[in-house]
Amino acid sequence: MSAPGPALAGGWRVLAILWMVAAVAAYLAVREAGVDWIH
Amino acid sequence: MRDVDAIAQLIAAGLVPCFAYLCVGLRVVDRIGPEVRGAERWAFAWLFGTGVASLAILALRALGVPLPLLAAGAVAAAFWPFRGLRGASASSAEASKEDADASDAVRRIEAAAGAFAALLFITALAPETYWDGFEYHLPLIAAWTEGPIRALPGFVDAEFRAGIDLLGVPAVTSGFPDAVASVSAAFALALALLVRAEATRRAGAEAGALAGAFVLLAPLTIELAPSSYVDLGVGAYGFAALLLADRWNRGGSERDLLAAAACLAFAANAKLNAAALVPAVLLLVLVGGRRPPLAVLARSAAVLALVTAPWFVKTALTSGNPLYPLAAAWLGSGAADPRYFELRAFRGVANYPVERGPVGFAQYLLSLTWGRNVHVSGLLGPLPAALAPLAIARPSRATLALCAVGLALLALLFLALPAARFGTPLWPWLAVAAAVGGARLARSGRVARIAVVAVLAVVALHQFALAASVLLPRVRALRFPEAYAAERFPEQATLREMVARGEPVVGIPMGAVSWMTQPVYNLLWERNGELFFREGTPPAEALATLEERDVRSLVIDVAPPHPDDGRTGHVIVDAWLDAGVAALAPEVAPLPARGERRWVLVRFVTRAPGEASR
Numbered sequence: 001m002s003a004p005g006p007a008l009a010g011g012w013r014v015l016a017i018l019w020m021v022a023a024v025a026a027y028l029a030v031r032e033a034g035v036d037w038i039h
Numbered sequence: 040m041r042d043v044d045a046i047a048q049l050i051a052a053g054l055v056p057c058f059a060y061l062c063v064g065l066r067v068v069d070r071i072g073p074e075v076r077g078a079e080r081w082a083f084a085w086l087f088g089t090g091v092a093s094l095a096i097l098a099l100r101a102l103g104v105p106l107p108l109l110a111a112g113a114v115a116a117a118f119w120p121f122r123g124l125r126g127a128s129a130s131s132a133e134a135s136k137e138d139a140d141a142s143d144a145v146r147r148i149e150a151a152a153g154a155f156a157a158l159l160f161i162t163a164l165a166p167e168t169y170w171d172g173f174e175y176h177l178p179l180i181a182a183w184t185e186g187p188i189r190a191l192p193g194f195v196d197a198e199f200r201a202g203i204d205l206l207g208v209p210a211v212t213s214g215f216p217d218a219v220a221s222v223s224a225a226f227a228l229a230l231a232l233l234v235r236a237e238a239t240r241r242a243g244a245e246a247g248a249l250a251g252a253f254v255l256l257a258p259l260t261i262e263l264a265p266s267s268y269v270d271l272g273v274g275a276y277g278f279a280a281l282l283l284a285d286r287w288n289r290g291g292s293e294r295d296l297l298a299a300a301a302c303l304a305f306a307a308n309a310k311l312n313a314a315a316l317v318p319a320v321l322l323l324v325l326v327g328g329r330r331p332p333l334a335v336l337a338r339s340a341a342v343l344a345l346v347t348a349p350w351f352v353k354t355a356l357t358s359g360n361p362l363y364p365l366a367a368a369w370l371g372s373g374a375a376d377p378r379y380f381e382l383r384a385f386r387g388v389a390n391y392p393v394e395r396g397p398v399g400f401a402q403y404l405l406s407l408t409w410g411r412n413v414h415v416s417g418l419l420g421p422l423p424a425a426l427a428p429l430a431i432a433r434p435s436r437a438t439l440a441l442c443a444v445g446l447a448l449l450a451l452l453f454l455a456l457p458a459a460r461f462g463t464p465l466w467p468w469l470a471v472a473a474a475v476g477g478a479r480l481a482r483s484g485r486v487a488r489i490a491v492v493a494v495l496a497v498v499a500l501h502q503f504a505l506a507a508s509v510l511l512p513r514v515r516a517l518r519f520p521e522a523y524a525a526e527r528f529p530e531q532a533t534l535r536e537m538v539a540r541g542e543p544v545v546g547i548p549m550g551a552v553s554w555m556t557q558p559v560y561n562l563l564w565e566r567n568g569e570l571f572f573r574e575g576t577p578p579a580e581a582l583a584t585l586e587e588r589d590v591r592s593l594v595i596d597v598a599p600p601h602p603d604d605g606r607t608g609h610v611i612v613d614a615w616l617d618a619g620v621a622a623l624a625p626e627v628a629p630l631p632a633r634g635e636r637r638w639v640l641v642r643f644v645t646r647a648p649g650e651a652s653r
Binding site: 005006007008009013016017019020021023024026027028030031032036037038039 | 422
């Protein structure tokens with residue numbers, strides 16, 4: 001098994017968590033709340 | 040309504056052929072497959088078993104040899120891989136040793152994924168209700184089951200590659216068309232196993248188990264697995280080819296490249312547009328940092344040529360053009376109208392009606408996750424977008440080559456066939472990247488791990504709820520198939536009823552289901568490839584085409600006040616009514632079609648069987 005890259009630290013870690021949460025929240029908003037911002 | 044016996048027979052009709060293909064695969068994969076072990080070996084055994092079995096079915100059905108379920112059972116018995124199973128057990132044990140430190144969490148995830156895979160397989164046995172499935176996949180298998188593989192003028196899909204469709208021949212031969220989709224569900228499982236193995240290799244057992252489980256839960260899998268669509272199969276073959284080419288770049292053996300060539304051939308045998316993967320795989324190994332010797336490339340090309348040859352021969356014999364539908368201008372288009380190809384290409388692009396350019400491409404990439412296009416958006420779930428970017432680190436040359444080739448294939452998809460189901464060879468890479476990105480974030484501290492676990496739990500819950508809403512009604516449909524099919528497409532049940540009253544061959548309208556109890560001719564240009572049944576086509580020309588195909592009656596949908604005023608609202612049909620060559624059947628009461636429309640029966644009144652075209 002190869003390592004999945006170096007662990008994220010500091011600002012990158014915060015940014016990564018925010019991106020992950022925002023991406024999933026936006027997906028759920030489009031899918032379930034009917035948000036239509038791109039086609 | 041099916042009783043328990045009938046349900047058991049249906050399950051057997053789904054299991055026996057799949058088991059036979061797997062047995063064939065376990066016998067051949069050690070000889071002609073890549074060097075693999077553990078659960079991945081089962082996936083490659085499935086790919087090679089189906090690829091080889093499909094070619095055998097092509098040859099046998101070309102000769103008219105009947106292939107009922109009994110034949111599949113005999114193949115399973117003959118190919119029972121005693122030594123292969125021992126080998127599989129040994130390699131499984133080896134893999135188990137590697138995963139000895141796998142956490143309870145991994146075991147629980149895999150148990151849940153296994154249970155879900157079983158649900159996916161069982162629910163695939165409910166009636167086909169996806170459009171292309173009953174419009175051409177099942178009718179095509181039925182046609183090649185009722186007679187040998189041959190030209191089928193007026194049924195243009197019979198000229199395309201159908202390697203995966205042929206795997207449904209035993210089930211249809213024995214009267215179980217609902218069991219055909221079991222093959223697609225098995226391909227979903229194979230894809231999940233391939234992703235699991237690759238993600239485990241790159242990011243550990245936990246990430247691998249989760250990646251495999253989310254492949255099964257993805258909306259695209261839920262859409263395709265319970266149908267006779269072949270895109271999951273094409274995706275599994277295509278992904279395996281790219282996977283093996285990447286493996287070569289990272290130090291793999293010649294066997295990996297030869298197996299990649301075989302997988303490419305299986306993909307192209309199932310859908311010719313998958314042949315676009317051939318230059319992609321070649322490019323991948325040429326720029327991946329480990330250029331193969333010319334002799335190895337030549338041997339791989341020979342495998343590709345050998346395995347694709349039967350379909351080139353078949354298409355040359357039935358359409359006159361071995362590359363059909365490519366190069367139609369030079370090599371001919373058989374019975375099909377050349378305009379058909381232009382329109383079909385246009386229709387494929389129109390699935391994502393955005394101007395082709397850099398901005399449109401960016402929009403397409405965003406729309407894959409956050410858009411609302413029914414053919415493109417949301418089908419992969421949110422994890423590729425949420426986690427794959429987190430995998431970006433200092434990439435090796437092999438990874439850079441893989442990303443470049445993947446991006447080029449994505450651009451090709453956007454330009455030519457943007458619907459998500461055509462990208463199945465690529466999407467598993469996003470699942471692998473998401474596994475790597477997720478694993479990286481999860482080991483970046485306690486808070487990060489909690490965040491990853493929480494997000495995965497929310498997504499799993501959402502995807503499972505979506506999947507359950509599709510699959511659970513299909514569990515009940517095993518017992519009540521007619522009620523389920525009628526609920527999904529109510530007007531199709533009445534169409535079948537009306538078709539049963541017509542004199543065969545019965546012409547049926549654009550978009551209507553061809554999966555009927557007696558011979559039908561689909562009036563939709565996409566299906567017949569020769570007749571544009573709409574204003575602009577001279578009625579006499581349309582009539583001549585239908586006469587050539589022996590069409591004796593039509594079932595068409597009409598809007599009020601038709602047909603009470605003696606008209607149908609279809610320009611061509613009304614012209615025939617005026618000319619007295621066709622007549623409404625007054626004794627057959629119209630039946631409900633979509634909305635306010637009604638199905639009516641029209642007969643060609645002045646024709647006698649065998650009468651020459653006027």
